[in-house]
Amino acid sequence: MTRRRVAVTGVGVVAPGGIGARAFWDLLSNGRTATRGITLFDPAGFRSRIAAEVDFDPAAHGFDEDGAARADRYIQFALVAAREAVADAGLELGGDDAWRTGVSLGTAVGGTTRLEHDYTAVSQEGSWWDVDHRLASPYLHRAFTPATLASAVAEQTGARGPVQTVSTGCTSGLDAIGYAVHSIQEGRMDVCIAGASDSPVSPITVACFDAIKATSANNDDPAHASRPFDANRDGFVLGEGGAVLVLEELEHARARGATVYCEIGGYATFGNAHHMTGLTAEGLEMARAIETALGQAQVNAGDIDYVNAHGSGTKQNDRHETAAVKRVLRDHAYKTPMTSIKSMVGHSLGAIGAIELAACVLAMTHHVVPPTANYETPDPECDLDYVPRTAREHTLRSVLSVGSGFGGFQSAVVMTRPKEVRA
Amino acid sequence: MNSRSGRTRGAGTPGRTVVTGMGIVAPNGIGAEAFWKATESGDSVLARVTRQGCEHLPLRVAGEVRDFDPGTLVEERFLVQTDRFSHYALAAADMALEDARLGRADYEDDPYSVGVVTAAGSGGGEFGQRELQRLWGQGPRYVGPYQSIAWFYAASTGQVSIRRGFKGPCGVVCGDEAGGLDAFAHAARAIRQGSRAMLAGATEAPLAPYSVVCQLGYEGLSTAEDPERAYRPFTDKACGFVPAEGGAMFVVEDEAAAGRRGATVRAVLAGHAATFTGPGRWEESAEGLAHAIRGALREADCAPEEIDVVFADAFGSPEADAAEARAISEALGSHGSKVPVTAPKTGTGRAYCAAATLDVAAAVLALEHGVVPPTPNVFEVCHDLDVVTGDARACGPRTALVLSRGQMGSNSALVIRKGSDSPA
Numbered sequence: 001m002t003r004r005r006v007a008v009t010g011v012g013v014v015a016p017g018g019i020g021a022r023a024f025w026d027l028l029s030n031g032r033t034a035t036r037g038i039t040l041f042d043p044a045g046f047r048s049r050i051a052a053e054v055d056f057d058p059a060a061h062g063f064d065e066d067g068a069a070r071a072d073r074y075i076q077f078a079l080v081a082a083r084e085a086v087a088d089a090g091l092e093l094g095g096d097d098a099w100r101t102g103v104s105l106g107t108a109v110g111g112t113t114r115l116e117h118d119y120t121a122v123s124q125e126g127s128w129w130d131v132d133h134r135l136a137s138p139y140l141h142r143a144f145t146p147a148t149l150a151s152a153v154a155e156q157t158g159a160r161g162p163v164q165t166v167s168t169g170c171t172s173g174l175d176a177i178g179y180a181v182h183s184i185q186e187g188r189m190d191v192c193i194a195g196a197s198d199s200p201v202s203p204i205t206v207a208c209f210d211a212i213k214a215t216s217a218n219n220d221d222p223a224h225a226s227r228p229f230d231a232n233r234d235g236f237v238l239g240e241g242g243a244v245l246v247l248e249e250l251e252h253a254r255a256r257g258a259t260v261y262c263e264i265g266g267y268a269t270f271g272n273a274h275h276m277t278g279l280t281a282e283g284l285e286m287a288r289a290i291e292t293a294l295g296q297a298q299v300n301a302g303d304i305d306y307v308n309a310h311g312s313g314t315k316q317n318d319r320h321e322t323a324a325v326k327r328v329l330r331d332h333a334y335k336t337p338m339t340s341i342k343s344m345v346g347h348s349l350g351a352i353g354a355i356e357l358a359a360c361v362l363a364m365t366h367h368v369v370p371p372t373a374n375y376e377t378p379d380p381e382c383d384l385d386y387v388p389r390t391a392r393e394h395t396l397r398s399v400l401s402v403g404s405g406f407g408g409f410q411s412a413v414v415m416t417r418p419k420e421v422r423a
Numbered sequence: 424m425n426s427r428s429g430r431t432r433g434a435g436t437p438g439r440t441v442v443t444g445m446g447i448v449a450p451n452g453i454g455a456e457a458f459w460k461a462t463e464s465g466d467s468v469l470a471r472v473t474r475q476g477c478e479h480l481p482l483r484v485a486g487e488v489r490d491f492d493p494g495t496l497v498e499e500r501f502l503v504q505t506d507r508f509s510h511y512a513l514a515a516a517d518m519a520l521e522d523a524r525l526g527r528a529d530y531e532d533d534p535y536s537v538g539v540v541t542a543a544g545s546g547g548g549e550f551g552q553r554e555l556q557r558l559w560g561q562g563p564r565y566v567g568p569y570q571s572i573a574w575f576y577a578a579s580t581g582q583v584s585i586r587r588g589f590k591g592p593c594g595v596v597c598g599d600e601a602g603g604l605d606a607f608a609h610a611a612r613a614i615r616q617g618s619r620a621m622l623a624g625a626t627e628a629p630l631a632p633y634s635v636v637c638q639l640g641y642e643g644l645s646t647a648e649d650p651e652r653a654y655r656p657f658t659d660k661a662c663g664f665v666p667a668e669g670g671a672m673f674v675v676e677d678e679a680a681a682g683r684r685g686a687t688v689r690a691v692l693a694g695h696a697a698t699f700t701g702p703g704r705w706e707e708s709a710e711g712l713a714h715a716i717r718g719a720l721r722e723a724d725c726a727p728e729e730i731d732v733v734f735a736d737a738f739g740s741p742e743a744d745a746a747e748a749r750a751i752s753e754a755l756g757s758h759g760s761k762v763p764v765t766a767p768k769t770g771t772g773r774a775y776c777a778a779a780t781l782d783v784a785a786a787v788l789a790l791e792h793g794v795v796p797p798t799p800n801v802f803e804v805c806h807d808l809d810v811v812t813g814d815a816r817a818c819g820p821r822t823a824l825v826l827s828r829g830q831m832g833s834n835s836a837l838v839i840r841k842g843s844d845s846p847a
Contacts, residue, residue, distance in 0.1 A: 126559025141640030407581025
């Protein structure tokens with residue numbers, strides 16, 4: 001059976017350090033970091049007081065007061081990224097095409113920032129359990145369910161096909177895009193606006209990661225705090241942002257003369273059935289996801305040119321992931337650049353998988369591997385080529401991106417750039 | 424009960440998705456037997472909200488799960504790190520696995536062959552409110568270690584997979600109400616791609632005080648005082664919907680894999696489709712829902728006349744109900760005004776994503792018993808629909824259509840066939 005092929009025809013990004021795909025790529029290809037002391041709230045009293053924040057002015061992106069109130073910050077990111085991606089793809093929806101166009105967007109924590117904000121009002125800053133509804137803001141119900149995310153983007157783009165928000169913690173972005181890929185392959189839609197968004201930099205989310213010491217406490221040196229694969233890494237640095245890809249059945253894209261960046265041929269996800277936050281040293285489940293995604297894309301492990309790592313910068317993650325990649329790529333793993341852009345843009349939970357796939361699309365377009373910033377001291381358990389600090393020119397035909405999340409979820413996506421695509 | 428006489432054993436069709444087990448935690452009953460008894464009799468359990476901290480809020484009536492003691496069902500170490508919505512999911516998953524007789528021995532040779540997908544509309548709100556109170560009332564250091572894994576929407580999928588050792592595809596759809604049906608679509612796709620079985624469904628627990636405050640902005644929320652009058656869709660007294668908690672988990676399985684292990688097929692998930700027409704635009708939802716119904720029928724290879732019962736979305740506002748009636752009529756043609764339509768959720772409330780999973784449970788039981796359950800509290804129907812009111816109707820349905828629409832604009836339809844209609 002021949003599977004329908006899925007092309008990427010548009011990219012949009014809202015990331016720390018720059019809004020828009022161009023600014024994002026400029027940051028990555030220059031190895032700059034966007035991590036800093038938290039400004040979105042006063043972090044005094046918290047263990048980790050650093051984050052990769054987006055400098056985002058809603059008014060500059062067309063949100064008036066009511067528009068900004070209706071759409072939480074994470075939804076604003078998604079709307080801006082979707083607008084860029086759709087324009088980049090030159091996509092115009094109408095008639096029957098709209099029914100064949102879906103939306104699949106991921107988020108890990110959805111509207112929690114707004115939920116927390118209103119909570120402080122209705123509870124008099126945590127004074128009582130019997131909250132006072134009269135103090136809530138009028139659009140609070142839109143923050144209550146993350147279904148609002150995909151709904152808002154569908155409204156903006158005019159999609160009338162299957163519209164869904166996906167929330168599998170930190171693999172949400174990969175999973176949302178992966179579901180879209182499979183839906184297009186199966187013929188359930190021809191086009192999908194797919195990606196992810198999160199704006200988790202709020203006291204409750206910072207506190208919950210403080211409680212399990214998952215985040216870096218390197219508060220004295222925020223710009224160098226996110227240190228994936230480095231021996232001195234001490235946890236991830238929270239981030240925020242969003243990215244959206246326009247995915248399209250290949251013939252559909254060709255018929256309308258769209259520019260094809262690359263194809264996504266494989267996606268798989270598995271659970272480790274081990275622990276909500278813990279990872280095994282062996283990485284068997286992630287290895288399984290990689291193998292399955294490679295099989296779907298009909299790419300040999302030895303042909304992978306670049307691994308875009310989850311690389312969160314926690315002790316256990318980077319070891320786990322290195323083991324998983326070595327298990328599948330074997331000797332080829334040592335010759336394959338593997339980098340974590342979280343060193344530069346932090347870990348934006350559900351959004352990061354989509355932001356990383358956007359980075360892969362741009363890397364393939366430029367034939368440049370973004371570096372792992374801040375990498376200095378090798379860790380004997382992490383012994384691959386992490387491309388320290390400086391980007392590297394490299395021919396990229398097949399790229400693997402992996403993710404790992406709370407709940408034990410392990411996901412992998414394979415992108416390819418066939419010969420006939422973009423000379 | 425002779426309800427399961429229709430069950431079949433056989434080789435089955437690879438890639439076809441069948442239901443082999445159900446676990447139910449509903450306001451009107453815990454376990455399929457209690458749930459069906461109350462559903463068939465048309466009992467309404469809608470009542471005044473009793474949760475602590477909700478007394479003074481303008482929401483008066485809800486469908487609460489009562490007499491649920493998670494401690495007798497789930498180990499303490501799982502309970503302390505999860506919210507009520509996950510307690511329901513863990514308990515319902517246990518019941519579904521037991522019903523399907525799917526045990527570790529069935530998948531220990533390949534734990535990657537069984538996955539979990541849930542839909543979640545609002546996550547662990549009660550747990551989250553407690554931790555928010557600790558953070559803001561006492562300080563950052565008082566936030567507990569489980570906040571990071573209890574509040575988020577993926578908690579139930581993760582915990583079910585860990586507790587039962589399922590390493591297959593794990594998914595979470597954060598839908599509006601229609602997300603409940605989308606979870607089945609995800610499970611069916613995983614099975615088409617090679618998974619043997621999936622735990623699929625949704626549970627919700629949106630009745631903590633702050634969660635209730637968050638829902639007050641929903642235009643369709645009924646704030647009526649009288650439980651018997653608070654949720655009466657399809658009547659000229661319709662004044663919104665009543666929220667509820669609970670839900671259902673299902674073992675859905677590749678028919679061939681189910682046949683190999685001698686499992687009994689309770690129903691076939693024959694076809695699904697979903698569309699989007701925008702939040703609150705009920706007028707347009709008629710076209711969108713009709714489109715979804717036609718898509719689900721097409722996938723199920725099912726003619727409109729084959730539909731023997733429709734489990735309606737029954738949102739409960741005049742405009743939304745009119746749109747649903749029009750969608751049924753548009754998609755099913757002249758059959759639309761003749762086919763029995765029911766909405767048992769008028770007796771339990773609308774448990775957001777989980778509402779449609781309880782409808783699927785009711786549909787499977789209705790097909791097994793050959794009986795369409797009634798629509799409690801609904802009497803004088805003001806649309807051109809044959810709504811089953813009063814008593815259950817023993818009309819021997821073999822194929823059911825389950826409809827769900829969400830307040831964020833989704834429309835979803837699922838065709839379910841009776842287990843014995845599947846080829847042996």
